[in-house]
Amino acid sequence: MMKPDSEVALAEAVASAKSPLRIQGGGTRPIGHAEGEVLSTTGLSGIELYEPGALTLVAKAGTPISVIEAALAKENQRLPFEPMDHRALLGTSGEPTIGGVVATNASGPRRIQAGACRDSLIGVRYVDGQGAIIKNGGRVMKNVTGYDLVKLLAGSYGTLGVLSEVGFKVLPGIEATATLVLHGLDVQRAVEAMSKALGSPFEISAAAQFPDEGKTTLRLEGFEASVKYRMTQLRVLLDGFGDMEELQGEASKKLWTATRDVTHFAGAEGDIWRISVKPSDAPAVVSHLPGGSKLSLDWGGGLVWVVAPKGADIRSAISHVSGHATCLRGAAATFQPEPAQLAVISKGLRAQFDPRGILNAGLMG
Numbered sequence: 001m002m003k004p005d006s007e008v009a010l011a012e013a014v015a016s017a018k019s020p021l022r023i024q025g026g027g028t029r030p031i032g033h034a035e036g037e038v039l040s041t042t043g044l045s046g047i048e049l050y051e052p053g054a055l056t057l058v059a060k061a062g063t064p065i066s067v068i069e070a071a072l073a074k075e076n077q078r079l080p081f082e083p084m085d086h087r088a089l090l091g092t093s094g095e096p097t098i099g100g101v102v103a104t105n106a107s108g109p110r111r112i113q114a115g116a117c118r119d120s121l122i123g124v125r126y127v128d129g130q131g132a133i134i135k136n137g138g139r140v141m142k143n144v145t146g147y148d149l150v151k152l153l154a155g156s157y158g159t160l161g162v163l164s165e166v167g168f169k170v171l172p173g174i175e176a177t178a179t180l181v182l183h184g185l186d187v188q189r190a191v192e193a194m195s196k197a198l199g200s201p202f203e204i205s206a207a208a209q210f211p212d213e214g215k216t217t218l219r220l221e222g223f224e225a226s227v228k229y230r231m232t233q234l235r236v237l238l239d240g241f242g243d244m245e246e247l248q249g250e251a252s253k254k255l256w257t258a259t260r261d262v263t264h265f266a267g268a269e270g271d272i273w274r275i276s277v278k279p280s281d282a283p284a285v286v287s288h289l290p291g292g293s294k295l296s297l298d299w300g301g302g303l304v305w306v307v308a309p310k311g312a313d314i315r316s317a318i319s320h321v322s323g324h325a326t327c328l329r330g331a332a333a334t335f336q337p338e339p340a341q342l343a344v345i346s347k348g349l350r351a352q353f354d355p356r357g358i359l360n361a362g363l364m365g
Helices: 007-016 065-074 098-104 149-153 187-198 224-237 249-261 279-287 340-353
Strands: 021-024 037-040 047-051 056-060 121-127 133-137 162-169 176-183 204-210 215-222 244-248 271-277 294-298 303-308 323-329
Touching: 007 037, 007 121, 007 133, 007 162, 047 065, 056 065, 065 098, 098 162, 121 149, 133 149, 176 224, 176 249, 187 204, 187 215, 187 224, 187 279, 187 294, 204 249, 215 224, 215 249, 244 249, 271 279, 279 303
Parallel strands: 021 037
Antiparallel strands: 047 056, 056 162, 121 133, 121 162, 176 215, 176 244, 204 215, 204 294, 271 303, 271 323, 294 303
């Protein structure tokens, strides 16, 4: 394993590579079968710039998420997109890094309100496949100009460049949180309830469903008086969707941490799939999953987590539904194959950023 301790050393490692490199952060979010020697970014660690008054933070790519969240908490601030921790779900160890979050565009339940990781990014520094150090965006929100490579790098899984530094806009902390729990709804009715709530003016910050438990959950966040008022109105809006209960404070936070990290599937046997579709298509996906599958829905039904029997061909089973089915754990652990025209564009991009084809070769086609 190579573990450069500076951006210059990282660039030299890439430039001198004679064979493929497998780019890795904390090693907590593995997928697919990238080739080559491991190039770890964990040697690049530390917060470079944090200006609470300007709501901006810049950190080296190998900085642990826990370090960043602790620094933000001291100023009652947070990352808007609620980054997911995959360790419990995938049974991995190690320490999640901010570069890994950006590389995978890891985003939690609040994505439906605050956007994904890429939407909070304001700047990146990275090393391309030839060892050149490139900067895009800036360290303040008003300084983002030129081609928006920032969003292109987010979710590219290290195939376009090795991140060395990332910058974010952050948000103030949350005063109060509460969750409305609906009981006894099937998937179709749960999606209807979540869609109705999300289309309301009551600022739902998360919506999930757990079919095995018969629970549908809707989160409200903000100032205490506002949360209390909106909860009352939400109950009125959803009258007719069955029995309801409320979770307040720590009970609400605990539920959404578990939802974010999909800890209800920790230790489960089988292949793990992450399916992204239109929320209205979630019932069609669920109805075509193989028997014995376990599932939960996030993002109002737009994200379906599935633990399927080993070897189950999930993509064929739901081929009638538009979307993406990514196998995170199992023999078929790969990304959804791209349509032919999009694959040509992706290949062309990788050829520009990594003409030698050495960065996470084979990972994304």
